[in-house]
Amino acid sequence: MGFSQVRQRGSHKQLIIDQKPIILTYCLTHFIQSSKKYSQRYVQAVKPGLEGNVSARVNLILLLYWQNRIWGRKTSLFFLLILIIINPLILLAQNQSIKFEHLGLEHGLSQSTVYCMLQDRQGFMWFGTQSGVNKYDGYKFTVYQQDVFDSTSLAQNVNNVMCEDHTGTLWFGSMNAAVLNRFERETERFTRFSHDPNNPHSLSNGSVSVIYEDHTGTLWVGTSNGLNRFDGEQEQFTRFSYDPEDSTSLHGYSVFSLYEDRSGTLWIGTERWLNKFDREKELFIHYQHDPQNPNES
Numbered sequence: 001m002g003f004s005q006v007r008q009r010g011s012h013k014q015l016i017i018d019q020k021p022i023i024l025t026y027c028l029t030h031f032i033q034s035s036k037k038y039s040q041r042y043v044q045a046v047k048p049g050l051e052g053n054v055s056a057r058v059n060l061i062l063l064l065y066w067q068n069r070i071w072g073r074k075t076s077l078f079f080l081l082i083l084i085i086i087n088p089l090i091l092l093a094q095n096q097s098i099k100f101e102h103l104g105l106e107h108g109l110s111q112s113t114v115y116c117m118l119q120d121r122q123g124f125m126w127f128g129t130q131s132g133v134n135k136y137d138g139y140k141f142t143v144y145q146q147d148v149f150d151s152t153s154l155a156q157n158v159n160n161v162m163c164e165d166h167t168g169t170l171w172f173g174s175m176n177a178a179v180l181n182r183f184e185r186e187t188e189r190f191t192r193f194s195h196d197p198n199n200p201h202s203l204s205n206g207s208v209s210v211i212y213e214d215h216t217g218t219l220w221v222g223t224s225n226g227l228n229r230f231d232g233e234q235e236q237f238t239r240f241s242y243d244p245e246d247s248t249s250l251h252g253y254s255v256f257s258l259y260e261d262r263s264g265t266l267w268i269g270t271e272r273w274l275n276k277f278d279r280e281k282e283l284f285i286h287y288q289h290d291p292q293n294p295n296e297s
Contacts, residue, residue, distance in 0.1 A: 108141035110134055115160040121168050128159035133172055144183075144190070152189035155179040163211035165219060173208025173221065180208060180221055180230075193230075193237070201236035204228055212258035214266060222255030227268060240284070242270075248283035251275055 103109055111131035119125050125136040132145035133154060147153035156174035159181075163171045170183040178195035180203055196202035206225030213219050219230040226241035227250055243249040252270020259267045268275040274287040 103136070103141075108134075108143070110141070110143040110145065115158075116162050118162055118164060120164050120170065126162060126170065128162055128172065130158050132157050133159050133162075144188075151192065152187075154190055155181050155192045155194070161208055161211055163213060163219075165213045166217050171211050171219065173211055175207045175209065178203055178205050178207060178223065178225075180211070193235075200239070201234075203237050204239045204241065206254070209254065209256055210258050212260070214260045215264055220258050220266070222258055222268070224254045226250060226253065227255050227258075248281075248285075250284050251286035251288070 104112055109127070109129070111129040113130045114127050115130075116128040117126060125138075127134040127136065132143050135142040135144070144154050146155060146157045154172070156177040156179060158174050158176045159172050160175045161173040165171065168185070170185075172181040172183065172190075173179075174181075180193040182191040182193070184191060193203050195205040197205070203221065204223050204226045206223030208221060208223055210222035211219065212222070217232075219232070221228040221230060221237070226239055228237040228239055230237055240250045242251060242253050250268065250270070251273035252268075252275070254271045255268055256271070257267075257269035259269075261267065264279075266277040266279070268277060268284070272288060276285045276287070277283075278285065
């Protein structure tokens with residue numbers, strides 16, 4: 001009989017049995033009996049199954065070494081014990097296969113279109129869908145959705161971007177609204193940061209496409225109408241927008257991607273340009289594809 005393994009998820013248990021024969025039993029028998037005749041029979045028995053069978057090859061090599069007396073009896077028994085230990089690992093590695101478990105509406109997921117996901121520092125999985133944000137604890141889903149009568153609920157059901165900052169705070173953004181949601185873990189409610197046309201320090205007027213935290217702990221929010229830097233102490237934003245008349249401004253209206261390299265330089269990808277942010281001067285250097293000269297910006 002092969003090896004058995006019990007896997008548990010929630011209240012369900014699944015028994016997995018390795019049904020492939022373990023030829024180590026034969027090898028052990030020949031070692032104990034110390035018979036050349038038996039070892040020769042063993043070699044003949046395993047030859048047909050050697051191809052693609054790593055465990056059989058290991059067993060055969062050890063047996064041949066012992067048969068030719070390269071090792072003494074004590075050394076052979078020592079390596080036999082080693083083989084007994086590693087043989088199950090080899091077989092399990094050979095027999096492992098990739099399996100997918102499907103979680104859907106029947107398991108509590110609010111909607112089957114998943115735009116984004118992350119695992120927070122507490123181990124919870126979060127999924128942004130077309131109908132709210134879902135928290136999964138390995139057993140069940142907790143769904144957070146918009147309530148038009150509750151200003152502390154999720155501001156928009158469609159959530160396509162999320163981020164966890166260095167404090168463990170979760171942020172959610174939507175492609176359908178100019179609003180950033182901050183999840184308050186203690187109350188399990190949300191604080192909304194929306195665009196206000198009368199407040200220049202509010203979020204820019206555009207759908208949220210990317211949320212990113214740099215090494216200084218600063219939160220950056222890319223939208224369809226520029227880049228926003230969030231001041232956590234003042235809880236306000238500094239906007240960076242495209243100005244065609246200013247060569248040092250952010251180039252591009254829609255921010256699609258943000259990345260900080262090892263030197264601390266922040267890179268911003270837009271619909272037509274790649275931008276590099278100069279933190280000291282607070283200006284942008286932009287790069288654009290030139291089909292006439294691919295080696296120059």
